[in-house]
Amino acid sequence: xxxxxxxxxxxxxxxxxxxxxxxxxxxxxxxxxxxxxxxxxxxxxxxxxxxxxxxxxxxxxxxxxxxxxxxxxxxxxxxxxxxxxxxxxxxxxxxxxxxxxxxxxxxxxxxxxxxxxxxxxxxxxxxxxxxxxxxxxxxxxxxxxxxxxxxxxxxxxxxxxxxxxxxxxxxxxxxxxxxxxxxxxxxxxxxx
Numbered sequence: 729x730x731x732x733x734x735x736x737x738x739x740x741x742x743x744x745x746x747x748x749x750x751x752x753x754x755x756x757x758x759x760x761x762x763x764x765x766x767x768x769x770x771x772x773x774x775x776x777x778x779x780x781x782x783x784x785x786x787x788x789x790x791x792x793x794x795x796x797x798x799x800x801x802x803x804x805x806x807x808x809x810x811x812x813x814x815x816x817x818x819x820x821x822x823x824x825x826x827x828x829x830x831x832x833x834x835x836x837x838x839x840x841x842x843x844x845x846x847x848x849x850x851x852x853x854x855x856x857x858x859x860x861x862x863x864x865x866x867x868x869x870x871x872x873x874x875x876x877x878x879x880x881x882x883x884x885x886x887x888x889x890x891x892x893x894x895x896x897x898x899x900x901x902x903x904x905x906x907x908x909x910x911x912x913x914x915x916x917x918x919x920x
Contacts, residue, residue: 731845732889739852741886747771749862749876749884751891752786753814753843756870758884759786762856765828771858774883777865782831783858784816785838788847792856793838798822803913808840815839818908818918829858837906845890 745767747760760767797819821836861869870876873892906918
Protein backbone atom coordinates (compact mmCIF):
# COMPACT_ATOMS: atom_id res chain seq x y z
CA UNK A 729 0.00 0.00 0.00
CA UNK A 730 1.26 3.47 -0.85
CA UNK A 731 1.06 5.88 2.06
CA UNK A 732 0.72 9.64 1.93
CA UNK A 733 2.66 9.79 5.20
CA UNK A 734 6.28 9.21 6.18
CA UNK A 735 6.10 6.23 8.56
CA UNK A 736 9.53 6.97 10.05
CA UNK A 737 8.37 10.48 10.96
CA UNK A 738 5.23 9.11 12.66
CA UNK A 739 7.26 6.49 14.56
CA UNK A 740 9.60 9.23 15.85
CA UNK A 741 6.58 11.20 17.07
CA UNK A 742 5.22 8.11 18.82
CA UNK A 743 8.62 7.37 20.40
CA UNK A 744 8.69 10.95 21.70
CA UNK A 745 5.35 10.49 23.48
CA UNK A 746 3.14 11.97 20.77
CA UNK A 747 -0.49 11.27 19.96
CA UNK A 748 -1.56 10.74 16.36
CA UNK A 749 -4.92 11.03 14.61
CA UNK A 750 -5.20 8.14 12.17
CA UNK A 751 -7.53 5.93 10.19
CA UNK A 752 -8.05 2.45 11.62
CA UNK A 753 -9.75 -0.71 10.39
CA UNK A 754 -12.96 0.77 11.82
CA UNK A 755 -13.21 4.54 12.34
CA UNK A 756 -10.78 7.46 12.75
CA UNK A 757 -8.95 7.20 16.04
CA UNK A 758 -6.44 8.65 18.45
CA UNK A 759 -3.40 6.46 18.99
CA UNK A 760 -0.09 6.41 20.80
CA UNK A 761 2.58 3.96 21.91
CA UNK A 762 0.77 1.64 24.32
CA UNK A 763 3.81 1.41 26.60
CA UNK A 764 3.93 5.20 27.19
CA UNK A 765 1.72 6.05 30.19
CA UNK A 766 2.11 9.82 29.67
CA UNK A 767 1.01 9.59 26.03
CA UNK A 768 -1.99 7.47 27.06
CA UNK A 769 -2.87 10.12 29.69
CA UNK A 770 -2.68 12.76 26.96
CA UNK A 771 -5.33 10.86 24.95
CA UNK A 772 -7.63 10.90 27.98
CA UNK A 773 -7.07 14.68 28.27
CA UNK A 774 -7.72 15.30 24.57
CA UNK A 775 -10.98 13.34 24.68
CA UNK A 776 -11.95 14.62 28.14
CA UNK A 777 -12.51 10.95 28.80
CA UNK A 778 -13.21 9.36 32.14
CA UNK A 779 -9.98 7.55 33.13
CA UNK A 780 -12.07 4.61 34.35
CA UNK A 781 -12.92 3.82 30.70
CA UNK A 782 -9.84 1.99 29.37
CA UNK A 783 -8.62 2.26 25.79
CA UNK A 784 -8.30 -0.51 23.21
CA UNK A 785 -4.91 -2.13 22.62
CA UNK A 786 -4.22 -2.62 18.91
CA UNK A 787 -1.96 -5.48 17.88
CA UNK A 788 -1.04 -6.88 14.49
CA UNK A 789 -0.20 -10.52 15.22
CA UNK A 790 -1.85 -13.36 17.12
CA UNK A 791 1.52 -14.13 18.73
CA UNK A 792 1.46 -10.69 20.39
CA UNK A 793 -2.04 -11.38 21.73
CA UNK A 794 -0.79 -14.53 23.43
CA UNK A 795 1.78 -12.45 25.36
CA UNK A 796 -0.81 -10.01 26.68
CA UNK A 797 -3.64 -12.31 27.78
CA UNK A 798 -4.13 -15.26 30.10
CA UNK A 799 -6.35 -18.25 29.37
CA UNK A 800 -6.91 -17.59 25.66
CA UNK A 801 -9.56 -20.09 24.65
CA UNK A 802 -8.76 -21.92 21.35
CA UNK A 803 -12.21 -21.05 20.02
CA UNK A 804 -11.40 -17.33 20.41
CA UNK A 805 -8.04 -17.77 18.70
CA UNK A 806 -9.81 -19.44 15.76
CA UNK A 807 -12.47 -16.71 15.69
CA UNK A 808 -9.84 -13.97 15.50
CA UNK A 809 -7.97 -15.73 12.70
CA UNK A 810 -11.10 -15.96 10.53
CA UNK A 811 -13.41 -13.12 11.56
CA UNK A 812 -14.06 -10.59 8.77
CA UNK A 813 -15.54 -7.69 10.75
CA UNK A 814 -13.18 -5.91 13.16
CA UNK A 815 -13.58 -7.51 16.55
CA UNK A 816 -12.45 -6.15 19.90
CA UNK A 817 -12.32 -8.80 22.60
CA UNK A 818 -12.02 -8.21 26.32
CA UNK A 819 -9.44 -10.57 27.79
CA UNK A 820 -7.96 -11.19 31.21
CA UNK A 821 -4.68 -9.23 31.09
CA UNK A 822 -1.32 -10.92 31.63
CA UNK A 823 1.45 -9.44 33.77
CA UNK A 824 3.10 -8.09 30.58
CA UNK A 825 0.30 -5.55 29.99
CA UNK A 826 1.30 -2.09 31.22
CA UNK A 827 -0.68 -1.25 34.37
CA UNK A 828 -2.06 1.96 32.83
CA UNK A 829 -3.98 -0.13 30.26
CA UNK A 830 -5.63 -2.63 32.60
CA UNK A 831 -9.21 -2.10 33.76
CA UNK A 832 -10.17 -2.26 37.42
CA UNK A 833 -11.41 -5.80 36.82
CA UNK A 834 -8.00 -6.98 35.51
CA UNK A 835 -9.04 -7.04 31.84
CA UNK A 836 -7.96 -5.36 28.65
CA UNK A 837 -9.77 -4.81 25.34
CA UNK A 838 -7.61 -5.94 22.40
CA UNK A 839 -8.22 -5.76 18.66
CA UNK A 840 -6.14 -7.65 16.13
CA UNK A 841 -5.94 -5.17 13.25
CA UNK A 842 -5.04 -5.80 9.65
CA UNK A 843 -5.02 -2.12 8.66
CA UNK A 844 -1.77 -1.85 6.63
CA UNK A 845 -0.77 1.59 7.97
CA UNK A 846 -1.19 0.51 11.59
CA UNK A 847 0.50 -2.86 11.04
CA UNK A 848 3.54 -1.15 9.52
CA UNK A 849 3.64 1.53 12.23
CA UNK A 850 3.62 -1.11 14.97
CA UNK A 851 6.33 -3.11 13.19
CA UNK A 852 8.60 -0.04 13.01
CA UNK A 853 7.72 1.12 16.54
CA UNK A 854 8.18 -2.34 18.03
CA UNK A 855 5.15 -1.89 20.32
CA UNK A 856 1.37 -2.12 20.13
CA UNK A 857 -0.70 1.05 19.89
CA UNK A 858 -3.68 2.14 21.93
CA UNK A 859 -6.74 3.33 20.10
CA UNK A 860 -9.95 5.17 20.81
CA UNK A 861 -12.41 7.06 18.67
CA UNK A 862 -11.38 10.59 17.68
CA UNK A 863 -14.08 12.50 19.54
CA UNK A 864 -14.76 14.15 22.86
CA UNK A 865 -16.41 11.82 25.37
CA UNK A 866 -20.15 11.95 24.78
CA UNK A 867 -19.87 13.39 21.24
CA UNK A 868 -20.70 11.52 18.04
CA UNK A 869 -18.09 9.05 16.85
CA UNK A 870 -16.53 10.21 13.56
CA UNK A 871 -16.56 7.60 10.82
CA UNK A 872 -14.74 9.87 8.37
CA UNK A 873 -11.98 12.44 8.64
CA UNK A 874 -14.22 15.39 7.77
CA UNK A 875 -16.44 14.57 10.79
CA UNK A 876 -13.63 15.05 13.36
CA UNK A 877 -14.00 18.12 15.55
CA UNK A 878 -11.35 20.84 15.18
CA UNK A 879 -10.67 20.75 18.94
CA UNK A 880 -9.45 17.15 18.54
CA UNK A 881 -7.30 17.98 15.49
CA UNK A 882 -5.68 20.92 17.28
CA UNK A 883 -4.41 18.82 20.19
CA UNK A 884 -2.64 15.93 18.46
CA UNK A 885 1.00 15.81 17.42
CA UNK A 886 0.35 14.37 13.97
CA UNK A 887 -2.63 13.93 11.63
CA UNK A 888 -2.33 11.17 9.04
CA UNK A 889 -2.94 12.17 5.44
CA UNK A 890 -3.53 8.57 4.40
CA UNK A 891 -7.23 7.72 4.59
CA UNK A 892 -8.64 11.25 4.37
CA UNK A 893 -10.68 10.59 1.22
CA UNK A 894 -14.19 11.93 1.02
CA UNK A 895 -16.86 9.56 2.39
CA UNK A 896 -18.15 8.74 -1.09
CA UNK A 897 -14.69 7.37 -1.94
CA UNK A 898 -14.57 5.09 1.13
CA UNK A 899 -16.28 1.92 2.18
CA UNK A 900 -18.88 2.18 4.91
CA UNK A 901 -17.16 2.11 8.30
CA UNK A 902 -18.36 1.47 11.81
CA UNK A 903 -16.97 0.76 15.25
CA UNK A 904 -15.82 -2.77 16.00
CA UNK A 905 -17.89 -5.40 17.72
CA UNK A 906 -16.89 -5.66 21.38
CA UNK A 907 -17.21 -9.03 23.08
CA UNK A 908 -15.92 -10.90 26.08
CA UNK A 909 -16.00 -14.65 26.56
CA UNK A 910 -16.61 -17.32 29.15
CA UNK A 911 -14.07 -19.98 30.17
CA UNK A 912 -15.79 -22.28 27.63
CA UNK A 913 -15.20 -19.77 24.82
CA UNK A 914 -18.83 -18.63 24.50
CA UNK A 915 -19.10 -15.01 23.36
CA UNK A 916 -20.83 -12.32 25.40
CA UNK A 917 -21.70 -9.35 23.14
CA UNK A 918 -21.09 -5.95 24.71
CA UNK A 919 -21.41 -3.83 21.54
CA UNK A 920 -22.83 -5.16 18.29
